[in-house]
Structures are given as C-alpha cells and as structure tokens.
Amino acid sequence: MKWLDRLKNGLSKTSCTLVKALTHTKLDAKALDEIEEALLLADISAAVASKIISELSLSKFDKQVSNEEVRKFIADKLTDMLAPAVGKIEISSKPHVILLCGVNGNGKTTTAGKLAAQYKERGKKVVMAACDTFRAAAVEQLEVWGERVGCQIISGAAGSDPASVAYKAIESARAEGADVLIIDTAGRLHNKANLMEELNKIVRVIKKVDDSAPHDTVIVVDATTGQNAISQVDIFNKAVNLTGVIITKLDGTAKGGVVVSVADKFSIPIVAIGVGEAIEDLNPFSAASYANSLMDI
Numbered sequence: 682m683k684w685l686d687r688l689k690n691g692l693s694k695t696s697c698t699l700v701k702a703l704t705h706t707k708l709d710a711k712a713l714d715e716i717e718e719a720l721l722l723a724d725i726s727a728a729v730a731s732k733i734i735s736e737l738s739l740s741k742f743d744k745q746v747s748n749e750e751v752r753k754f755i756a757d758k759l760t761d762m763l764a765p766a767v768g769k770i771e772i773s774s775k776p777h778v779i780l781l782c783g784v785n786g787n788g789k790t791t792t793a794g795k796l797a798a799q800y801k802e803r804g805k806k807v808v809m810a811a812c813d814t815f816r817a818a819a820v821e822q823l824e825v826w827g828e829r830v831g832c833q834i835i836s837g838a839a840g841s842d843p844a845s846v847a848y849k850a851i852e853s854a855r856a857e858g859a860d861v862l863i864i865d866t867a868g869r870l871h872n873k874a875n876l877m878e879e880l881n882k883i884v885r886v887i888k889k890v891d892d893s894a895p896h897d898t899v900i901v902v903d904a905t906t907g908q909n910a911i912s913q914v915d916i917f918n919k920a921v922n923l924t925g926v927i928i929t930k931l932d933g934t935a936k937g938g939v940v941v942s943v944a945d946k947f948s949i950p951i952v953a954i955g956v957g958e959a960i961e962d963l964n965p966f967s968a969a970s971y972a973n974s975l976m977d978i
Contacts, residue, residue, distance in 0.1 A: 708741045708751070716751070723975070724907045725938035729945050733758050756976040759941060763968035766943075768925060768950020770897050772800075776808065776854040776862040778887060780895035782880055782921065784913055785868030787903040788929040788955060790819055793865040794826030795955075795963040801830050805860040810850030811836040812843040812883060813867035823865055833857065843867065843879060844886040851890045864895070877920045884921055899925040899952060902943070910939050914947055923947075929955035932962070937975055 713734050720730035733755055740754065770779060779796065781789045790813070797807045809827060811834055813819035820836050827834040835850035837843075847864055854862040864887075866880060887894045900917045902910045910928075917923060926949050928940055944951060951966040 706745055706747075708737070708744055708746045713738055713742070716755075720938065723938035724942065726908070726911075726942040726945060729762065729941055752976040752978060756972045756978050759972035759975065760969045762941060763944050763951075763972060766949075766951045767966055767968050768952050769965055770899070770925060770952050772805070772861060774891075774893060774896050776851070776859045777896050778851060778854075778862045778864065778891065778894040780864045780866065780884070780887070780898045780921075781901055781927075782866050782898065782917055783868060783901040784903075787868065787901045787906075789868065789901045790822045790826070790865050791958070792901050792927055792929060792953075792955065792963065793823065793863045794830065795960050797826060797832050797861075797863055798830045798960045799963070800861050801832060806858065807832040807861045807863065808850060808854040808857060808859045809834050810847055810862065810864045812846045812850075812864055814839060814841045814843050814846060815867060819865070819867070833859075844882045847883045848886045848890060851887055851894065855890070877916070880921055897924045897952075898922060899927055901927045901929060902939075904928050904931045904937060904939055907939055908942065911942055911946055914943055914949065918947065918949065923949050925950050925952035927951075927953045927955065927963075928966075932956040940971060941975075 716737070717730050717734045720733065721727060736758060737751070737754060741751070781793055783789055793809055797809055800807050807830070809823055809832060811820040811823045814837050817839060824834050833853070835846060835853055837846040837849070843866065850864065851862055864883070866883060884895065884898070898921050900914055900923050902913060904910070906913070914923065914926060926943060928943070928951065931937055931940075931954055940951065940954070953963050954966050954971070956962045956964070
C-alpha cells in the first residue's frame with residue numbers, strides 16, 4: 682500500500698467525523714456549529730476551527746451547498762494554513778548532526794532508523810548514536826536498525842552519561858568521514874526539568890566538538906496524543922530550539938487535526954510524517970495531500 686493510501690486510511694476516522702457533520706444542504710448557523718464541533722473533535726485547535734468557520738460563513742452562509750463543496754473549501758483553507766509549515770532537512774555540513782528528541786513512546790528510535798535508511802539510499806554515509814543509555818531495549822533496537830541499514834552504531838555502557846556518548850559519536854563520525862550523524866536521545870517527559878537539562882547538556886557537549894551542531898534538532902511527536910502534542914513542542918522548543926517536527930502514527934489516530942494545530946501554533950517546519958512501520962512510511966510532509974486526506978478528497 683502506498684504511503685498516501687496509508688495516510689488516507691489513517692485519517693479516515695477523522696474524515697468520517699467531519700463528513701458526518703456536512704449533511705446539510707443549506708449552510709445555516711446550525712450547520713456551521715456542527716462543522717466547527719467536528720473540527721474540534723478532530724483535534725484542530727479552537728483558533729483554527731474558528732477561523733475556518735468564519736471564512737466558510739463569509740463565503741457560503743445561507744447558501745445551498747453540497748457536501749463535496751464544503752469539504753473542498755475546508756481542504757483548500759487547510760492547505761493554505763499548512764503550506765508555510767512544509768519543510769525538510771537540508772544536509773549542509775559534514776557530518777550533518779541530527780538530534781532527535783521527544784517524550785517516551787513517540788517513535789524516535791524507529792524514526793532514526795528510517796532516516797538512516799533513507800540517507801543510505803541516497804548514497805550518504807550514516808552513523809547513529811544510541812544516547813538512551815538507561816533503556817537497554819532502545820540500544821538493541823537501534824543496533825537492529827544499524828544492521829538492517831548497514832551503518833555504524835555508537836553506544837555506551839548501560840547507565841553512562843548520554844552526553845559522553847554524543848561526544849564520542851560526533852568525534853567518530855568526523856573521523857570516519859560520515860555525511861550524517863543521527864543522535865537518538867532518551868524519551869523524556871517534557872515537564873521534568875532534570876531530564877530537559879540532560880538534553881541541554883547533550884547539546885552543549887556536541888557544540889564543544891562542532892559549535893554549529895546540532896545542525897537540526899527535531900522533535901518526534903505521536904499524533905495520537907492529540908492536543909498534548911502542542912505542549913510537548915512548546916517546552917522542547919524553549920529548551921533546545923527545535924528546527925523541525927516529525928509527526929508519527931498518523932495511520933492510527935482519529936484525531937489527525939493535531940498536525941494543523943502544530944503548524945498554526947509554531948513557526949517550526951514539519952519535516953516528515955510517519956504512517957506505518959516500514960521504511961517507506963516516513964515521508965516528506967505535503968500540505969495539500971494532508972488536507973485532502975483529512976477531508977476525504
């Protein structure tokens with residue numbers, strides 16, 4: 682199944698909720714209220730939902746409309762809102778250091794492996810660093826990806842300082858002539874100050890080797906967490922100045938509107954979305970494809 686089909690299937694619960702609200706032939710106040718409620722249930726923020734409803738009202742209020750016409754109108758508005766958030770990771774240094782961060786269970790390690798595989802396919806030499814030194818399974822998972830992809834994994838002893846592993850990794854990547862270094866950090870709750878300081882320490886240590894690194898600091902967000910994703914992005918951004926967002930598990934959520942909320946709230950590029958476990962299921966973010974899938978077009 683193609684990734685776009687996976688995205689549409691993943692967002693089908695959201696689009697079904699929205700489509701059910703678009704049953705009126707006349708766009709009156711009741712119809713607008715029901716559409717706004719459906720947008721909110723899909724985890725589109727109140728501010729974005731209100732803006733869409735206002736524009737829909739100005740254009741179509743009290744007119745005869747079809748379900749398809751309203752869905753197309755909303756999809757176009759969402760595309761316009763999402764377009765400024767479309768971004769990608771540009772490999773600009775050698776090694777180009779990509780630091781992945783986020784809370785527990787969001788798919789950082791899997792994302793690290795997928796990114797490594799994609800860069801290898803482009804002919805890049807990749808090194809990955811296992812900086813989750815407190816969870817043996819995380820190191821093992823990254824090592825499996827390393828074997829699968831064919832790239833070196835830098836790790837440390839169980840319980841060792843994650844910053845020391847990052848330091849060793851960037852020195853090794855430079856010595857090996859690697860094009861890309863992907864640093865997989867431990868999942869950390871965004872409301873735990875000591876864990877956020879540990880992440881800051883990793884960044885400071887990296888800069889001792891290369892003051893321009895990390896060249897990209899990307900948060901991995903689980904779409905199924907809904908509006909909690911907003912607070913995660915906000916706090917991590919304040920701590921480490923995010924340059925990108927990757928949103929995973931869009932194949933399994935009924936609340937895909939969180940992508941719209943993240944794009945509206947932050948001036949941080951969405952560099953990829955994940956719609957499954959396979960390597961090819963991590964793809965560049967497309968505003969139009971996403972908006973159309975959300976509205977079942």
